[in-house]
Amino acid sequence: MRQRVVRVALTAALVALVLLAVPLALVIRSALYADQRDTLERAALAAAVRVSPDYTGGDPVELPAPTAGRRLGLYDPGLRLRAGTGPRTGDAVARRALGGTVVRGTAGGDLVVAVPVSHAEQVIGVVRASSAERTVRDRVLAVWAALLGVAVLALAVAVLVARRQARALTAPLEDLSRHCRAVMDGDLTARAAPSTIAEIDQVARTHNDMLHSLSELLRHERNFTANASHQLRTPLTGLQLTLEAGLEQDESRLRPVLDEALAATRRLHDTVEEVLRLSGSRGLPHTAAPDRAVADLLSETEERWHGLFARDGRRLECVTDEVPGDERVPGGPVAEILGVLLDNARGHGRGTVRVRVRDLGDALAFDVGDEGALEADPARLFDRGHTRDGTGAGIGLALARDLAFSLGGRLFLASGDPTTFTLLVPVPRRLE
Known part of the structure; x- marks a missing residue:
């Protein structure tokens, strides 16, 4: 050129x-x-x-x-x-x-x-x-x-000016071409630098925006895969154990096992729905999940996790502080977030685990704490790949934070010793 x-x-x-x-x-x-x-x-x-x-x-x-x-x-x-x-x-x-x-x-x-x-x-x-x-x-x-x-001198000057202008015109295009080749080789972080030519800058901005959208799309796809594998691992293990236990029972005692397996299947379905909903929302606030009463949600959470903690020799306590039992919150996302926090407490915490619900007027606060101490950097606790004790995949807390944001709420570390996480879920203001 x-x-x-x-x-x-x-x-x-x-x-x-x-x-x-x-x-x-x-x-x-x-x-x-x-x-x-x-x-x-x-x-x-x-x-x-x-x-x-x-x-x-x-x-x-x-x-x-x-x-x-x-x-x-x-x-x-x-x-x-x-x-x-x-x-x-x-x-x-x-x-x-x-x-x-x-x-x-x-x-x-x-x-x-x-x-x-x-x-x-x-x-x-x-x-x-x-x-x-x-x-x-x-x-x-x-x-x-x-x-x-x-005339010859004028032509020589024209050639020099033309070569200089040619370099000025082609350098941004060559830079853009190098970035395109880098992207083609798999480097999605490559970005075209701005130049002094408005038309080429517009092409570079369009290229960068397209690459950003592509990177975000791939990130959401990777997150979806990681979220799905992380959230389905525990329920699938529980379902497998339930079915294996059922194989050892006689036919007269199969009904409770089948009921438990069916409940586990429903939980798997709910988990898949929540992960798909979060993936489709692209991180934007979204509150289309069905509402459930707080009392029912806590009862189901305690029923699901009580046996797992008891098997480890630990206690699980679920209490409310003057929160009406019929207060409703988005059931699926809140249940998934509580599941992530309880699984985190079970795998990385110690002692008694307490789930406490507080009424803040315009929001409900779900406190999930145990008797352990935080060992990780609080500033990076919710980043993917980081956990509270340096072990594990570091996916659960990042997923829980994204789920909370999709509800218009917030998840944060309230205390490092003892470790306590707080989930804020907005609810409509109640008329006195």
Whole structure:
């Protein structure tokens, strides 16, 4: 592209120079020839003024001395040279001047100007001034050579400017091309840098926006896969254990096992729905999840997790502080968040785990705490890949934070020792 820009600029400069230089060269040539003829005419007029009418009677005539390279002569009506220098017999230019007018012309390679000398309304002679045409032609060629040198210099400057502008125009495009190749090689962090050209900057911004959207799409897809695998691991393990236990029972005691397996299947379905809903929301607040009463939600949470903590020799306590049992919250997302926090407390905490619900007026606060202490950096606790004790995949808390945000709520670390997480869920203001 650089060579193309240079060629275009050079072609434009050549066309401009031709359109300007050729007429200028012709004008210069015409002006130099006209100037020389004007000079010859002035010299002939000055000599004609000094010619006395008595020269026809034999009186001598003293013409001004011509400058170098010029000839000045006086011719009588018979076209015989009477004084000065020039051909012995007057030429056609001198003959035409006998008609009483100044005549300009060429003869024998000379520029010639003939001025009539009049007395008593009669032409009594002709003053002829001439100079070699070669002298004017040499001046014309010298000026043309200078003009050609200026044109060559202008072309050289045009090439330098064109090359510089070509670099300025193509450098952002080459940079954009390098970033595109980097993206093609798998580097989704590559971004095109801004330049000083608005149109190329617009293309770069569009490219960066497209790449950002693509990166966000891939991030959501990766998050969905990680969230789904993380959230389904525990329920699938529980379902597998339930079914394996059912295989060891006789047919008369299969009904409770099947009921428990069915409940686990429903929980799996709810988990998949929540992960899909979060993936589809792209992190934007979304509260379309069905509402459930707080009392029912806590009862189900305690029923689901009590046995798991008891199996580890630990206690689970669920209490409310003057929160109406019929207060409703988005059931699916809140249940998933509580599940993440309880699983986090079970895997990384110790001692008794308490779930406490507090009424804050416009929101409900769900506190989930245990008797352990936080070992991770609180500032990075909710980042993917970081956990409270440095073990695990570090997905659950990040997922819980995104679920809370999708409800328009907030999840944060309320205390590091003992470790306590608080979930704020907005609820409609109740009329007293």
